[in-house]
Amino acid sequence: MAEKLGGPAREVKDLLGRLVERVSRGLETALGPFEVGQDPPEYYPGETCCGPRCSKVLLRPRTTEEVSEILRYCNQRNLAVNPQGGNTGLVGGSVPVFDEIILSTALMNQIISLDSISGILVCQAGCILEKLNQYLEERDFIMPLDLGAKGSCHIGGNVATNAGGVRLLRYGSLRGTVLGLEVVLADGTLLNCLTSLRKDNTGYDLKQLFIGSEGTLGVITAVSILCPRKPASVKVAFLGCETFQQVLETFSLCKGSLGEILSAFEFLDGDCMKLVQKHLHHTNPITESPFYVLIETSGSNVSHDEDKLNHFLEKVMALGFVTDGTVATDDMKIKALWALREHITEALTHDGYVYKYDISLPVEQLYQLVVDVRARLGMGAKNVVGYGHLGDGNLHLNVTSSTFDNSLLASIEPFVYEWAARHRGSISAEHGLGLKKKQHIHYSKTKEAILLMHQLKAQLDPKGILNPYKVLADRSA
Numbered sequence: 001m002a003e004k005l006g007g008p009a010r011e012v013k014d015l016l017g018r019l020v021e022r023v024s025r026g027l028e029t030a031l032g033p034f035e036v037g038q039d040p041p042e043y044y045p046g047e048t049c050c051g052p053r054c055s056k057v058l059l060r061p062r063t064t065e066e067v068s069e070i071l072r073y074c075n076q077r078n079l080a081v082n083p084q085g086g087n088t089g090l091v092g093g094s095v096p097v098f099d100e101i102i103l104s105t106a107l108m109n110q111i112i113s114l115d116s117i118s119g120i121l122v123c124q125a126g127c128i129l130e131k132l133n134q135y136l137e138e139r140d141f142i143m144p145l146d147l148g149a150k151g152s153c154h155i156g157g158n159v160a161t162n163a164g165g166v167r168l169l170r171y172g173s174l175r176g177t178v179l180g181l182e183v184v185l186a187d188g189t190l191l192n193c194l195t196s197l198r199k200d201n202t203g204y205d206l207k208q209l210f211i212g213s214e215g216t217l218g219v220i221t222a223v224s225i226l227c228p229r230k231p232a233s234v235k236v237a238f239l240g241c242e243t244f245q246q247v248l249e250t251f252s253l254c255k256g257s258l259g260e261i262l263s264a265f266e267f268l269d270g271d272c273m274k275l276v277q278k279h280l281h282h283t284n285p286i287t288e289s290p291f292y293v294l295i296e297t298s299g300s301n302v303s304h305d306e307d308k309l310n311h312f313l314e315k316v317m318a319l320g321f322v323t324d325g326t327v328a329t330d331d332m333k334i335k336a337l338w339a340l341r342e343h344i345t346e347a348l349t350h351d352g353y354v355y356k357y358d359i360s361l362p363v364e365q366l367y368q369l370v371v372d373v374r375a376r377l378g379m380g381a382k383n384v385v386g387y388g389h390l391g392d393g394n395l396h397l398n399v400t401s402s403t404f405d406n407s408l409l410a411s412i413e414p415f416v417y418e419w420a421a422r423h424r425g426s427i428s429a430e431h432g433l434g435l436k437k438k439q440h441i442h443y444s445k446t447k448e449a450i451l452l453m454h455q456l457k458a459q460l461d462p463k464g465i466l467n468p469y470k471v472l473a474d475r476s477a
């Protein structure tokens, strides 16, 4: 760990003095107090954290060279740096803990190239996911990932956190679709691994180190990513099931019947639906049910896809797995159905204080955790809900209470983590560890694996200036 972390006033002044001279070259600085532009995710009250408003310096470079210069400067002076994309993370990885210098990718938003044959897109790290998708759609491609925060999250942040989202079932994780990365290391060294090749077995695949490392090993400045063709036909079915077992049967049948055109299989429980109805005034398009599934198909032939979907729907209805349902083929209705699923996070924030868990589990056990937590908390919680990417075995378990309650938290944790570990799950499926979950890493990784992670961190960032206090717990702790 660095001798001195954070931004002591004199050092910060030096840095600013130097950087302000360079504003004409496009390097932007801002002096605190400043608005981050968006409320950061909440911390548990009482946590050792003063929040983002303690940072006095926000740097918004436009080029990789500027990022390199900033990191070289900060590394020489032991100044801690908090890399930040769209600031949409849910585990506190993108917000400073003390007075770290915020290094934002907001102005690094240029598309570098798109190969119209292979679909390989190369762009700077600060490009907003939704804007990339719009750019691609105009050229008959789409991004291989999609998530609720698409309107503000940055592709660099997506890669740094290995974000999953709702298309992972079809297009796989960023570990497969990211073909190359440009990264600036803690000491300012530029690591150019920005290749655009599907196959490259020359030595270690270094980019994988940075995917999912949450800005602790280097700052991602550019990304090369393989983008699928825009599907000619997209359909969404929104179905109701009486039991979770029926959700599983529907999933199994769906995989067999829809095959290669299946592009998403999401689920939400009845309480999620009630929350989006109550807080966001969305309308439930089907009969009230204990469970709902959202199935998306994406293919290249409208009538072929329609036949497959209709055949599947006839079967699930006939077998009694599904009690009611609706199908959307036009954009507006598709968006409205997706909103029911994508707006759950927002609805929960209106319900009170939210305790959030992002768990990977063998799919058959996915909902049992919600049942057990609900039984354990009883009246102590306002709502205990389960939803998520069922097709990926990823449950989002969220608990609400009107205000933060320490004794409720103590009933949830470590129970949830122990439960996940006992059932061979992961305590963080797609959100990362950030600040909030780092002390629980041992539930999902062995001590040898954690030791190697510390060794890699020490090798790549010996002074510990990059996103300190995140991902790995202090070794003395």
Ligand SMILES: O=C(O)CC[C@@H](O)C(=O)O
Residues within 6 Å of the ligand: 090, 148, 165, 341, 342, 345, 356, 357, 358, 388, 389, 396, 397, 398
């Ligand atoms: O808020 C959450 O817990 C989940 C957010 C996101 O990953 C989602 O799938 O909607």
Ligand SMILES: [Zn+2]
Residues within 6 Å of the ligand: 165, 388, 389, 396, 430
């Ligand atoms: Zn999710």
